[in-house]
Amino acid sequence: MDLHQLETFLTVVEERGFSRAAARLHRTQPAVSHVIRRLEEEVGEQLFERTSREGTLTAAGELLLGYAQRLLRLRTEAETALDELRSLERGRLVLAANEHTCLYLLPVLDEFSRVCPHIGVTVQRALASRIPDQLLERVVEFGIVSFRPAGDHFRSIAVFTDSVAFIVNPSHPLAKEKHVSIRDLGAQNFVAHNVVSPLRRRVIETFEEHKTPLNMRTELPSLEAIKRFVAMGNGVALVPALTVQQELARGELVRVPVPELAIERQLWLIHRRHSTLSHAGTAFLRVVKALAVERGKPFMYRIEQGE
Known part of the structure; x- marks a missing residue:
């Protein structure tokens, strides 16, 4: 599980669907689906209901969502802190x-x-x-x-x-x-x-x-x-x-x-x-x-x- 996979996962959730997520990420829908399948294989759980077209989360997906949001916020905080360090703001x-x-x-x-x-x-x-x-x-x-x-x-x-x-x-x-x-x-x-x-x-x-x-x-x-x-x-x-x-x-x-x-x-x-x-x-x-x-x-x- 890497940050790229989690970013794709969050985009599908926010856009409520794979096709809209693919458009936002400037990728094809099969490419987005492949990333999600790899993420599911790594965590050992299905993350989205396959019968839903709106990216409905399973229980495992709901659980992962909070952690994914926290991890990506930490990445943003780390990038901001490093920028401040380089600009002598901290x-x-x-x-x-x-x-x-x-x-x-x-x-x-x-x-x-x-x-x-x-x-x-x-x-x-x-x-x-x-x-x-x-x-x-x-x-x-x-x-x-x-x-x-x-x-x-x-x-x-x-x-x-x-x-x-x-x-x-x-x-x-x-x-x-x-x-x-x-x-x-x-x-x-x-x-x-x-x-x-x-x-x-x-x-x-x-x-x-x-x-x-x-x-x-x-x-x-x-x-x-x-x-x-x-x-x-x-x-x-x-x-x-x-x-x-x-x-x-x-x-x-x-x-x-x-x-x-x-x-x-x-x-x-x-x-x-x-x-x-x-x-x-x-x-x-x-x-x-x-x-x-x-x-x-x-x-x-x-x-x-x-x-």
Whole structure:
């Protein structure tokens, strides 16, 4: 039993006869009769009274009628839903980001919501190290990370350049300096992020290279907590510049350049290489690219060579 057979069956019922159904379907009456016979063979029941010329249904036909109508309505609903999906009238985009990289997404999603107002968006917070696995598990469609994942399972697009900011409270003795040397930081008490990351390792190695102590006396679980703690006058910190733009603008924190710690990092938009993007995902990429063209640095859209 297929939808074509059910459609023919419903047409015979609606037109109250085989000849009128054949005219509506632009087929011959024998062809319509053949389809109905095949349907009856498959269900194992006679569907129409043979003595009636008006397509009178048997009990089995009456029973099948309701199911046939429901199935064809479902087909119509499915076709409509797919059309809406293609035209971006429905759908949901699911991404993964951490506390840092989520901030890159805000202006992108702001524009995306204007371009595709009917698409729902979910940004799941995740450890950066877990995001590639979430992509492979198909939990999310895109991830934003500060490293390019190893292997050939992912397509990586550089979308933003961020730097490391040395921040202090406005009343801190170093706040008025135009710049400081890393050697001047050996006596400072650093408030650190307690999540192991490539940036943390690089900072530690840089202090070791310059034979300077790195006193991480306080470790906190989030960048937001670190910023607030430093703003209260407790120590100093190294954080992604993207995360302190508002505090610097409001004067709650001061950024002091440290030449030896002029570290820049790319943020990468990653997705599964060998899978078809959703219509919403394709539209999202168009917005990311358009925003990079419109705003310029530090925004960008550069597909890694070899991708």
